[in-house]
Amino acid sequence: MLWAWWRRWRRAQVQSRCRIDAALWDEAVSRTRPAQYLNPVDRSRLRDLASLFLHEKSIECAGGLGLTEGMRVRIACEVCIPILNLDLDYYRDWYALIVYPGEFIARHEYHDEAGVVHQDAEARSGESWEIGPVIISWGDVLAELPGYSVIIHEMAHKLDLLDGAANGCPPLHPGMRRAEWTQVFSAAFGEMRRRVDAGEPVEMDEYALQDPGEFFAVASECFFSTPGVLNQEFPEVYEQLALYYRQRPG
Numbered sequence: 001m002l003w004a005w006w007r008r009w010r011r012a013q014v015q016s017r018c019r020i021d022a023a024l025w026d027e028a029v030s031r032t033r034p035a036q037y038l039n040p041v042d043r044s045r046l047r048d049l050a051s052l053f054l055h056e057k058s059i060e061c062a063g064g065l066g067l068t069e070g071m072r073v074r075i076a077c078e079v080c081i082p083i084l085n086l087d088l089d090y091y092r093d094w095y096a097l098i099v100y101p102g103e104f105i106a107r108h109e110y111h112d113e114a115g116v117v118h119q120d121a122e123a124r125s126g127e128s129w130e131i132g133p134v135i136i137s138w139g140d141v142l143a144e145l146p147g148y149s150v151i152i153h154e155m156a157h158k159l160d161l162l163d164g165a166a167n168g169c170p171p172l173h174p175g176m177r178r179a180e181w182t183q184v185f186s187a188a189f190g191e192m193r194r195r196v197d198a199g200e201p202v203e204m205d206e207y208a209l210q211d212p213g214e215f216f217a218v219a220s221e222c223f224f225s226t227p228g229v230l231n232q233e234f235p236e237v238y239e240q241l242a243l244y245y246r247q248r249p250g
């Protein structure tokens, strides 16, 4: 109880002392597509949350990228959108967000069934480690394609990982039913698979069909970036995401 009070007090102090500069904030908001759906009160709350994020987490550059304050604010703005009505605690268990200038090569080691160690290398625009940092490509942040957001995609993976498995179902709030979530997402996954196989148009990125974890991450991108499209294509998915994120964009 005392701990919770102290933490709230400390956060209020940080937010008033380290509030993001108004001009940088306005610039970031104008360039962040999902922020366009927020009313002025919510944008102000987002600014507080992003200020806290920049104070508590570390944004680091890699691959020769120079990171300006404007870039840090732009990233923090979008990073905090999914947790605007949740809490910064939802991003516990990780500290650093690493930014590459463009796609980066992710190298992974894995053991096959015979115990032999293999290495693979793949170009990626974003990556979230189960424990550890989030990595994103700045070029993809700037892409601004409708329905696409590398930042929200990776944040959705981090939220999904809060119960230890990126299986497309983050820990749900009281009153939400896991059976309903699973049924809604499985049906949408199956429907999207059918449409893609039949050559029918689908608005959502086909990368969603990799597995349920990717479906949740891609659906989250659409939910915040092109909510009207998601609500039209998969209204029940929109509804579950609205309950989870406690927001109704669009």
Ligand SMILES: [Zn+2]
Pocket: 153, 157, 214, 217
């Ligand atoms: Zn992913």
